[in-house]
Amino acid sequence: MPHQLNQYDQPIGLDVPGWNGCLRPTGETLTGKYCRLERANPQLHADDLFQAYQAATDERDWTYLSVGPFTDRQEFQRYLQQQSESKDPLHYIVIDRASGKALGTLALMRIDDKNGVVEVGFVIYSPALKHSRIATEAQFLLMSYALDTLGYRRYEWKCDSLNAPSRAAALRLGFQFEGVFRNLVIYKGRTRDTAWFSIINQEWPQLKQAYNAWLSESNFDSQGKQKVSLSQLTAKEHQ
Template identity: 35%
Template sequence: MVAKTPFPVTLTGRHIRLEPLAEKHLDDLFLAGGQDEDVWRWQAGPAPQTRDELGLKLRELLDDAAAGKYVPFAVVHLASGRAVGWTSFMDIDVSDERLEIGYTWHGRAYWRTAVNTEAKLLLLTHAFEELGMGRVQLKTDHMNLRSQAAITRLGAQREGVLRRHRRRPDGSWRDSVYFSILADEWPGVRERLGCRVA
């Protein structure tokens, strides 16, 4: 299969729906985690303190999407019908059959639930089986042990660390820990994630 460029789509699972991120999701997103310092600790920039500040972040992401840098999704919890976070395809290189899943956050009430696992299952299925990607990468701050554990539970392989990779909002430097899943590893990962979601 020749790899394809990702475009906004809707992906539906048992617990969540991923749909193209839009300004209509702002109120739900602010309620889910707009002011939560723990939710935003490892993201670029400080935690938004107001709806307008979160709206600014959302519009910046949508502008980057319009420029082809991201394909962002709202994570909609099916039982409530509310958006509880967002996630994105990014660092997309179709010629090299790779992309990254990143700029992800979920409201604290949805941590360690099926939400993140199913979001990754939907995104990975789309990336490998519909877009024909050969590699999907994920990265996180070396101090974000919760995220590293979550990525490891997905079945991704830890590849290494880029030292002094990005400046944090407080001015300190982060090392980025890289993980990946390759196309030939995907069937085993898919089976594991499917069992966890079920």
Template identity: 40%
Template sequence: MSTAELHWQTAKLPNAKPIEGRFIRLEKLDPARHGDGMWAALEGPNSDPKLWDYLPYGPFTQRADFDKWLSGNASTSDPWFYTVIDRETGVVNGCLSLMSIVPDHGRIEIGHVTFGAAMQRTAKGTEAIYLLAKESFALGNRRLEWKCNDSNQRSKRAAERFGFKFEGTFRQHMVVKGINRDTSWYSITDSEWPALQHAFESWLAIENFHDGQQLKSLESFRSL
């Protein structure tokens, strides 16, 4: 990396404005408005039984404990939590956050990705990551991070599919739920984002879908 002086300004902090996509809308988490929908999406009868396996909290068997967790998330500025809302139905599908926010160095992370079963492996999940990545660089960040348990194959595959580059593994990085966690680190830099943004937008385009199924993979658009 060059040692030349950077002509760069401190990044801005996330704000409460909604972020609109084609399939979803991201709203600042509000337990009063989103609580019932979030409970149904994450702990309802059709929820994903493996959802909480690699998260430092959950599952929640009592609504009061869930509401306390949700309120705690809503009260913090780092992580900055968003609710994922299906634009067609208005139904809450899950949440995710921007976190590890360091504006002085232009560094930010997408984390706490907690998608209900109805959202997983759909265009909505990809669009949620795209929207937060786009927002992260629009705020002036130089680096967008993704970190996960090294044993979490689903999260590692997702990071690679989204175009994050693997940077290495922090061994014995954390203890989560009483179990050792080695952490895999990934990133996207601002110089890499324009090409990735184009790939995301090409993949999400109406003409890339037929009867709800993709015609070309996200990875294929990055190879063009």
């Protein structure tokens, strides 16, 4: 890592002049071209979300999550009520701007405003949201809010090390793999080794350009098929 030397010729980290910590997220609505992110509200979102999640053919999407699956409407209502009252994690609902429907969630969590570190988690996408421009834009909106608006220095992604789709998603989104923390968590009665990924503020300007290029209308043909993948664009930024 970049460093400097102190008076004893020991390598030490670079100074961070004027650092006074970050702002904490407030749950304000974030709006993009295709979606908006709203603070979780069971009265507004529970019906849409429950219906969207029930469209899955099985429960595999919940295997690596600490919550769910939900098959009972009232149980899901109680769960979403708890999420709406939480400030860390701070839960957001992904709303399709075209239909106005709630299609998934994600959250800012482990919020460390003193050191400028925050994690994205509780990424729970319905079948209608997966592999869509909305799914990627939702990640971009939250990432930009944390790194640009609030001034965080480090944006994390963590998952079960055995969760291959989540690991692939992190890399596609431009996160850097940092390693595996063994026996870190017990959830649903089983142990979890956790894979860690991050984006730091020095990397963000170039990654932001990659996201804007991918989300541009010019990157999609008349059938909505991408011309250049986000993986290609983010890979270039890390070369």
